[in-house]
Amino acid sequence: MTAWFDVGLALMALGLAWRAIATRRAFDSTVAFVIYGLVLTIAWVRLGAYDVALTEAAVGSGLTGALLLGAAHRLERAPADEDRPSAPLRALLAVACAGVALGLGAVVLALPQVEPLQAVAAASAAEATGLLNPVNNVLMAFRAIDTVLEKMVLFAALVGVWSLAPDAAWGRRPGRRFPPAAEGPLTLFARVLPPVGVLIAAHLLWVGADAPGGAFQGATILAAMILLVRLAGLADAPPVSSRALRLLIVLGPAAFLGVGMAGVVLAGAPFAYPAAHAKAIILVVEFAMLVSVAATLALLVVGPPERAQAAP
Amino acid sequence: MAALMIWAAVAIAAIVAVGLVRVLCGPTRADSMMAAQLIGTGGIAVLLLIGVAAGAPAVVDVALALALLSAFAGVGFVLGGARR
Amino acid sequence: MILDVAAVFGLAGAGAVGLGLFGMLANPRPLQKVLAFNLMGSGAFLMFGAVARRAAAPGLGPDPVPHAMVITGLVVSFAATALIVGLLLRLHAVSGSTSLKPQPGPRRAARSTPASKTSERGDAA
């Protein structure tokens, strides 16, 4: 029974993926992509990867969807400007891509059932850090350097996006201004939902120590709440030259790096935590990252400053 | 009881998939948004059912996140479609 | 050969990689190319999920290391998508088109002088 459920889910995902690349309008593609993300979330739950399911729900369909929808809306009237490959070339491409997919499929089918060496290693780290969630043990202790670099990538991407601002708009508020909507369902919703979202983000951060969840997933939800308030026109983003905003963005990576370097002195290796306080230290670092990552993600969706004049 | 929940999840997934095909072929933008709304609620129901059936309380958290973000995505759709 | 959860979603991942690759090469619209790139990424992540599931130990659940890598990968691909969408919107604002082909001449000469410098710097990054 469940096998057929999985097969149906997989076929649904592939059908939506096909629709996302095959339709002409960017809006339709994006809608298909967002629904594809929802189907993938269920697929990750079926695979037993609850942490990944949370992240896929939040980033794969939520934030990426918002980003692409905004871009699709603004490029709606852009002329179709590249040449479509000719029919024979497309057929050739289709055959080549099908070959790639078949090769990868053969690899998947050839995967052996193996002994989980790394799972054992990460699970044994639970005794050292006091966290019971194996994925968070990997992220925060076992491969902490990857996680730091990931925050650096987010930070670098934000610097890249901001650097796309025209000279005249530099230092001003990012993105377009959404005028406050007339009092209606949207404004009510944007006032009622954020407190619930903050609670759920805090919950995810807190349970992340021992159960699926964590700083990143909580941050995504916070970012979505910030964007919702902005879309409803209740608040505008601060100017990118604001010192408080910049401090907020740097706080998380700086805390993580600082604690990692302090590990050299306190525990004998970079990104090692003193065993007695490991859980407390990790929670503090995660809280700092929650705030910074939420701000960074929201600003990445909002885009570079582009208003030459101060908002009317 | 778990078997019944899995059956219910499969039934809802099938029902939603049928509705989805219809709506994705629909002509207007509102139809596309309805598709997203439909699979949002259906997907959350499926998640709750398989989560409780598998005894994994974490899946309820996934459903919570999805419920929050599906609302966000819906608002995004509308602002892409309606407010110029 | 075992056709279980891991195999089914692993195969779906392989299919998504193929579809994404085809969309990236054959679709003429840049925004849909970005979207296809994301599809390709999610297919690769699904294959990671299959690998993790194959390494499941009794009582331990799937291997957490691939899961952690997928979470990192999702974040990084979101960051890359945000950057490329920013570039695309800037290119559109400057040249009135999203084409990467050399244009016959700047359509909005008045605005393009300081801005085209910015977009070139962005392209190189």
Add this chain to the structure above:
Amino acid sequence: MSWALDALSAVLIGAGVLGFFAGTVGLLRFPDTLSRLHAVTKTDNLAVGLIVLGLMPQVDGVGAALRLALVWLLLQASGATVGQLIAEVARRDGAPPAEPAASGRRDRGPRP
């Protein structure tokens, strides 16, 4: 006692599945955009509510049951809001209401 709770769960979950079925039938059979919207937003919220009620006796702890309830509340709020906003888009895109007399009742979504 537990068989009674199980039976209650089974009935409620079954009713929820029927609710989804009814919503999809409405989606397939109703002629215009606004009535289809009506079918989707109303029945689906009811169906999720029934399923949540049916699952509540099956989880252990008040916390888990409360989180289930919270999922439903969030869906209620978002369904109401997004339903209204979609109706606005449909109107701007020029979807005609089915009959002027009935449409006033139809396009008003449930309140959060």
